[in-house]
Amino acid sequence: MGLKLSNFVIAALLLLVSSNIANAQIVLFDVTENGTILPQSDITDALLKAWNNACASTIPSKVVVPKGIFKLSGATLEGPCNAPIEFDLQGILQAPPEDGNFTGGDTWVAFEYVDLLTISGGGIFDGQGKPTWGKDCANDEYCGDLPINIRFNYVTNSIIQEITSLDSKQFHINVLGCQNVTFQHVKIIAAENSPHTDGIHIGRSTDIKVLDSNIQTGDDCISLGDGSKQITIAKVTCGPGHGISIGSLGKYLNEEAVKGVDVKSCTLKNTQNGVRIKTWPDSQEGKASDLHFEDIIMENVGNPVMIDQEYCPWNQCVSQLPSRVQISGVRFKNIRGTSSTALAVKLVCSGGLPCQDVEMTDIDLKYSGDEGQITSECKNVKPTVSGIQNPPACVTTAS
Template structure:
């Protein structure tokens, strides 16, 4: 037993993904979340789950918390570590959040995993946020959506893997990643209607070595969004759409934001999204940096604004758009971006007049306009990209602020 645990810990130490198969051959202690009186489907499983997690987390051997097939109510759960050994949350059934009407005020968290090392979330089950009744609220005017629960939070989780689970109809973000390190999401599904506001699929902030692989995200906001402090992020073989695309930012709204560095987006497909791949910062912003960001082998299918840098991002006119952004963008490459654009303006690189973008490369851009009238075009402002290979639309002419 001791030798097998040492193997697991050494694998994670060297940055390898903790696969549940690594501990499958060990003696795993199993804790059924339905063993404590919440056995029937449609029961409230909250107290049983918290007790099962507490017992599993206290185990000195690898453990597994199992939620079997069926539909179970869950009012909310903070599943906290640190735990004494690797732990798996095995969701086979459906967890349902409390239903909500338009006046719902349930707080900003439904399920949270916090301060856990060597966590596996798996099982093929569904986190059902039951968010549809809340989506009609006008969040832009009163910021009400900020008080709605995120389906699943990962706070300060390390050396972990989340795989083969679905997030459905969240009331706000589906998955939020904060302060995490060496965490992989793979074979994850995220599903919500195109008209669901503020339902970002996966939002990452102040986290390092995060991978999102082989996943499918359909939602009403950004499929994936990266906040400040996102470093060494890999997004590969993700299918996105509907939604607002894959976004870095928005950045610069708050003081003391941490730099964004080393982001690789590759081999992804975007379908019928409002935007493609973009970097966005606020004008009149706080100081910040975003560097070493690369978008490669991306297929666009009827996508609006397929390639975008927007340093004049100012939704709902909540800023002074006349003052330049103070976020320095540098080291950006767009390589082998192809497909169709639903907007005539397919490439839009709008950089800061105070801190023009540096070291931007455009290689083999081949986009066609899917509209009936007009020609596909590009626009640049405060940036002089280096271009090579195919350039369709033709490379843009730089406009100084």
């Protein structure tokens, strides 16, 4: 009898606790201070105040930006916070124009050292980048001093969904030192001629997912830097842009290995490149392994399948010296559609460290051009091929 009563009491207590959690109130912090700050106002101070108060809350909190257009000179929203926190962007945050004063140098909005963060609401981060594209530096150089729309630095166990990044002056989203973060139903929009506007750049982060998202930009839709591990990219539509890229790798000393990348069920439309791995020649040492690209649709895509270990933009390297980044465990499987370049499959590996364990399965591409036939090229790699091979499997050459 005592045992039955004990179980009943425990069950009742669990039910009570669950009920209290379900009915727990989320504390709301409205950046307009309940409508006293009107649209078109600068909400920088109000946003920082709302965030700091929400972050200090010991119960779950939500920072709300209601519908309307609001100016934001820049904000670094820092943790750690005392409880889960949500950033509910319903309206439009607008960055300073070309001649505006940014408060964060190369950063417009940053979330740092936050655990259990949710960003949602269907709103827009508008970087107002159009006037700066190609003006502050030449198109063939990297504009490192322009603001990135949104940075995530050391964010963990979080989800970013139902938001749009528009017309960033530089990268749209930069992910650094993060773990277990999911991006889903995210839109990224910039013109095809917008330089250095990578959609999502990931570096030194683990267990990052980009799902069910649409990226239209002037550079890589998604790019992975060193230290990217356990990365999943699925059901992403990319284009225009430069494609989905691992790298470039090997430019800097002490780069961390890239390992465990799955790119699957994605569609690329009218992009300069498809799926590619790129490393610098004459590089620092590095490794990239377990890189899988599967079920990819190409629609009028240049260089649909590419490994490029002679990547040397702007002639900033000694191209005659081989890359020292070891690439291994690469799978290209079920990649189909149309190529805008006759050379559709290009596997150019390092003469010093040839690619290891590369597989090509069911590659079915057609050339959309008027002249020439679809071809492939291999250098310093002996891929294992199976299934359909269109273009025909390439002949290996050595440097």
